[in-house]
Amino acid sequence: MKILVISKSRQLYSSKRLLEEAVSLGLETKHLDIYESSHWRENETSSAAVVFNRYSGILYDDFDLQLCQSWKNKGSLILNPIPELQIFRDKLSSHVFLNNLEVNCVPTRAIRGAVTRENLDSIIDFTPSDSSFENEYIIKPTRSNKGLGMSLCRGMDSLYTQLESYYHFKDQRFIIQPRLRGVREYRIFFVGQKIIGAFEKHSKRQDEFRLNAERSECFSIRPQDLSPELTSFFQTIRRNTNLFYGGIDILETEDQHFLLEVNPCPGFEMLEKVCEINVAKELITRVHQNIVN
Numbered sequence: 001m002k003i004l005v006i007s008k009s010r011q012l013y014s015s016k017r018l019l020e021e022a023v024s025l026g027l028e029t030k031h032l033d034i035y036e037s038s039h040w041r042e043n044e045t046s047s048a049a050v051v052f053n054r055y056s057g058i059l060y061d062d063f064d065l066q067l068c069q070s071w072k073n074k075g076s077l078i079l080n081p082i083p084e085l086q087i088f089r090d091k092l093s094s095h096v097f098l099n100n101l102e103v104n105c106v107p108t109r110a111i112r113g114a115v116t117r118e119n120l121d122s123i124i125d126f127t128p129s130d131s132s133f134e135n136e137y138i139i140k141p142t143r144s145n146k147g148l149g150m151s152l153c154r155g156m157d158s159l160y161t162q163l164e165s166y167y168h169f170k171d172q173r174f175i176i177q178p179r180l181r182g183v184r185e186y187r188i189f190f191v192g193q194k195i196i197g198a199f200e201k202h203s204k205r206q207d208e209f210r211l212n213a214e215r216s217e218c219f220s221i222r223p224q225d226l227s228p229e230l231t232s233f234f235q236t237i238r239r240n241t242n243l244f245y246g247g248i249d250i251l252e253t254e255d256q257h258f259l260l261e262v263n264p265c266p267g268f269e270m271l272e273k274v275c276e277i278n279v280a281k282e283l284i285t286r287v288h289q290n291i292v293n
Contacts, residue, residue, distance in 0.1 A: 004048030057089030
């Protein structure tokens with residue numbers, strides 16, 4: 001079985017670990033940055049039986065998915081499935097999908113075209129809640145990772161000024177959400193039907209509104225110690241997607257939990273270090289067993 005990992009660099013932690021574990025198992029491996037050295041043509045094939053697509057989609061270019069579809073048509077196994085990669089790499093399409101499942105998500109708005117200050121109040125009509133800060137909003141690019149590109153706006157005038165700038169530069173690829181009063185955030189990592197690891201994140205700074213791993217203190221949680229409410233999010237995602245593996249981010253406030261994101265291309269550096277789990281080996285071994293059997 002030959003494994004191909006496609007990503008921006010073979011030195012990125014998760015790409016590097018997948019390649020290392022595949023080699024340790026005696027499997028033929030290759031890395032490729034398709035945005036630097038690839039092409040598409042009719043009946044395009046891949047020599048690899050298994051392709052790990054490690055692009056997050058922040059380039060606003062789906063060439064990786066289009067190329068992977070050609071490889072899939074010719075028999076390669078693409079991880080994760082292309083439809084799920086398409087849905088979850090974009091925050092708006094992800095929210096549309098999750099909202100249809102009726103899970104508890106953060107209220108979200110998207111805007112196209114010019115907005116006046118007078119009609120903004122009717123668009124940003126989030127219901128007041130103890131779970132959110134009053135009159136504080138977060139603008140998120142629809143494709144981003146690690147909290148980069150996010151803006152915090154305090155007050156409707158601040159939000160309007162920011163939206164006016166986006167419209168002026170003809171780039172409205174963002175969503176708007178209320179800023180929630182998060183107590184802690186959870187990352188659940190699953191492979192197949194099983195949660196293999198989890199950790200919780202606590203902000204290092206009281207005024208930080210981004211809780212990605214690099215800006216947080218992280219603490220391991222045994223999967224069997226996760227509450228039923230947390231595992232119910234995982235069960236919903238498993239029932240409604242074909243993801244082979246993924247990360248689920250959940251925010252806890254004082255009175256409820258919110259599903260923040262389903263990540264079909266999750267980094268697992270923090271999971272391996274905090275939880276002392278060999279995630280790369282688990283992924284490679286599971287794929288190898290499925291193909292051999």
